[in-house]
Amino acid sequence: MNAAQVAQPDATPSLRRPTLGFTLGKYREILIAVAFFLLFDLAVLVLNFYVSFQISEDAVSINLSGRQRMLTQRLSKGLFASELAVANGPLPAPLADELRLATRLFDETLTGFRQGGAVTGGDGKAVQLVAASGPKSADILARSVALWNPWRQLLSHATLTPDDVRAAAAYARTHNLALLGLMNELTTDLESAANQRASQLRMVQTGGIALALLNFLFILFKFIRRLRQSDDAIEQATEETREILSVVREGLFLLTPQYTLGTQLSQSVSTILGRAVRPGDHFLTLLAPMVSARTLDDARGYTDLLFLPHIKEDLVQSINPLTEMAITTTDALGHKHQRHLSMRFNRVTADGEIRHLLVTVQDVSSRIELEQKLQGEQQRAQREFDLLVRAFETDPGALRGFVDRSEASLLEVNDLLRQVEAGSDAKQLRRIVDAVYRHVHAVKGEASMLSLDLLTATAHQFESQIQTLREAGTFAGDALLSLPLPLEELLTRLQALKRSVLRDRAASPPAADFSVPMTALVARIAQEMGKPTQLTTSLAPLTALPTASHEALQKVAVQLVRNAVVHGVEDGRTRAALGKPATATVDVTLHRNDTNQVELVVRDDGAGLDVVRVRARLQALGWFKASQLDEMSTAQVLAQIFRPGFSTATSAGEHAGRGVGLDIVSAEVRRLGARLLVSTKPDHGTTFRVRLSA
Numbered sequence: 001m002n003a004a005q006v007a008q009p010d011a012t013p014s015l016r017r018p019t020l021g022f023t024l025g026k027y028r029e030i031l032i033a034v035a036f037f038l039l040f041d042l043a044v045l046v047l048n049f050y051v052s053f054q055i056s057e058d059a060v061s062i063n064l065s066g067r068q069r070m071l072t073q074r075l076s077k078g079l080f081a082s083e084l085a086v087a088n089g090p091l092p093a094p095l096a097d098e099l100r101l102a103t104r105l106f107d108e109t110l111t112g113f114r115q116g117g118a119v120t121g122g123d124g125k126a127v128q129l130v131a132a133s134g135p136k137s138a139d140i141l142a143r144s145v146a147l148w149n150p151w152r153q154l155l156s157h158a159t160l161t162p163d164d165v166r167a168a169a170a171y172a173r174t175h176n177l178a179l180l181g182l183m184n185e186l187t188t189d190l191e192s193a194a195n196q197r198a199s200q201l202r203m204v205q206t207g208g209i210a211l212a213l214l215n216f217l218f219i220l221f222k223f224i225r226r227l228r229q230s231d232d233a234i235e236q237a238t239e240e241t242r243e244i245l246s247v248v249r250e251g252l253f254l255l256t257p258q259y260t261l262g263t264q265l266s267q268s269v270s271t272i273l274g275r276a277v278r279p280g281d282h283f284l285t286l287l288a289p290m291v292s293a294r295t296l297d298d299a300r301g302y303t304d305l306l307f308l309p310h311i312k313e314d315l316v317q318s319i320n321p322l323t324e325m326a327i328t329t330t331d332a333l334g335h336k337h338q339r340h341l342s343m344r345f346n347r348v349t350a351d352g353e354i355r356h357l358l359v360t361v362q363d364v365s366s367r368i369e370l371e372q373k374l375q376g377e378q379q380r381a382q383r384e385f386d387l388l389v390r391a392f393e394t395d396p397g398a399l400r401g402f403v404d405r406s407e408a409s410l411l412e413v414n415d416l417l418r419q420v421e422a423g424s425d426a427k428q429l430r431r432i433v434d435a436v437y438r439h440v441h442a443v444k445g446e447a448s449m450l451s452l453d454l455l456t457a458t459a460h461q462f463e464s465q466i467q468t469l470r471e472a473g474t475f476a477g478d479a480l481l482s483l484p485l486p487l488e489e490l491l492t493r494l495q496a497l498k499r500s501v502l503r504d505r506a507a508s509p510p511a512a513d514f515s516v517p518m519t520a521l522v523a524r525i526a527q528e529m530g531k532p533t534q535l536t537t538s539l540a541p542l543t544a545l546p547t548a549s550h551e552a553l554q555k556v557a558v559q560l561v562r563n564a565v566v567h568g569v570e571d572g573r574t575r576a577a578l579g580k581p582a583t584a585t586v587d588v589t590l591h592r593n594d595t596n597q598v599e600l601v602v603r604d605d606g607a608g609l610d611v612v613r614v615r616a617r618l619q620a621l622g623w624f625k626a627s628q629l630d631e632m633s634t635a636q637v638l639a640q641i642f643r644p645g646f647s648t649a650t651s652a653g654e655h656a657g658r659g660v661g662l663d664i665v666s667a668e669v670r671r672l673g674a675r676l677l678v679s680t681k682p683d684h685g686t687t688f689r690v691r692l693s694a
Helices: 002-086 093-115 135-155 162-219 221-247 268-273 283-287 293-306 313-319 365-393 396-418 426-449 453-472 477-482 484-501 515-529 540-544 547-568 572-577 611-620 626-631 634-642 661-672
Strands: 117-120 126-129 251-255 261-265 325-330 336-350 353-363 533-538 584-592 597-604 675-681 685-693
Touching: 002 093, 002 126, 002 162, 093 117, 093 126, 093 135, 135 162, 221 261, 251 268, 268 353, 283 293, 293 313, 293 325, 293 336, 293 353, 313 336, 336 365, 396 426, 396 484, 426 453, 426 515, 426 547, 426 661, 453 484, 477 484, 515 533, 515 547, 515 584, 540 547, 540 584, 547 584, 547 597, 547 661, 547 685, 611 626, 611 634, 634 661, 634 675, 661 675, 661 685
Parallel strands: 533 584
Antiparallel strands: 117 126, 251 261, 251 353, 325 336, 336 353, 584 597, 597 685, 675 685
């Protein structure tokens, strides 16, 4: 036991020494290398700091000496411009300010080179300028001062007179090049001193690089594991970036100055653009099939602007033309869809250079659609308000009569649509559609006459849907399923007008003279069509007729007067060429004839009915063949103008082109059991007569 206790102290050091020796041996070389490296680096850093400080001072001196060269030319140029200016008047303030600024900067910097101190730098901030050392620099500065002082004295006056300017300009012509040469010599001398210091630094750096390279080669394998760990960390970061780009909802990619996409882009880019997008694709080529040529040019111009370094990024963000860009995409079935995208651009800079643009793409179709809906609602509310205002301005009796007639007419439309069944034949559906068309057109005509623009527009939209069915050529019960919606909208607005305006006007007096709203209607249509027209009326017997006859003749008069202005009368230029008065005339009279019949006469002094044009239109519509038309008399041809769908207008509008106005006239005449007579004479006008036994 004692022997063991004596032997143990000798055994423990023998185990520890090898361990300690192995540890030191493992790291001895690198520790020594690191120690020398640190000592060397410390020495190099101190020297670098000192030399760098000197180089920084030299850079300031060289820059400012270079500025001195520029200032001599700037001052001379300003003086020559000022000399020209004072020849025609006083010295302009901008030129005077330029001369003072150039004089102050040159004098201040020249003093700084001689004595040292703070001077104004190139960025307008104060910099510390060390006095130029060396006999050559001192000699250059002395000669420069000798040349500069007389020039400075000429420019030092508070107010530069024309004589001062001319004297200074003359001095500049004589000594400008000499002073410029001295500044060039100063710059050269300063650069020489700086180069000498730079050479010293390069020598030190060369030695440092050599030793650093040896140290690097020695310790490279020691840190290879750490480098591998760094690679693993980078790979992990890259993988995280991929994961982010795979789930981010916005489209993200980098755009190069050559308009190509960078190597990394989010998966949402393809989804948002509706097509496959790959790294390296050309940005403008991607946009070309989806946007208009103007939008493509705007995109090119805006991206070019962002790559210009002198353009402030914040200032051009507000003019981004792609914040609400409309695009057209095509799905797998070939259907085109219009959407709106927002593209925002941010600069990616490195070392003060714009390397890329980070493009963020978002689908803003929902927001744009919501904004459009809100705008539509605001416009609808404004139109409804205008409707109420117009209704309050309308004669109460005329308004009540219109509302009652229109409501009854639309309810009849509702009854007609209820008759439609899945098995209804095409002829029956055609008759129903034509009847609905007549009712809606009559409502539109009266609303237009009373200047109820919202109801006129609503009825016009209803007409457009019916016209689409008529132009389709084939009728089926299912095709009419869309008509109850516009009918309900028109009825709703009519009933809202009835509640809002007529609620407190129950005791309204009878309608005033029907000629007043008709005159307003003619004036509005004439203005829109560019056909100056005067309406004359004589409708006194109208109020004595039974209500049914009164309302029917009123509808007929509205349609015939509208037809006369739109189709009958010529424009002012045509009338002048024919020797007619510039203002056309439409006469509407109601009287009892010799046989005691009530006779409504609508006469215009327009072009008359063009039988040749009517024949051509009938053939174009496919209603008759050319041979059939040749066998028809003039009266038979003209009788076709009262058929549903016939119109000679080249395009449909609010006042014409639907082929339903004269159809209403014909239907009302038949309902009254009256006779309709038409007489026409080319270039003299047309007369419509409705004779009713009453």
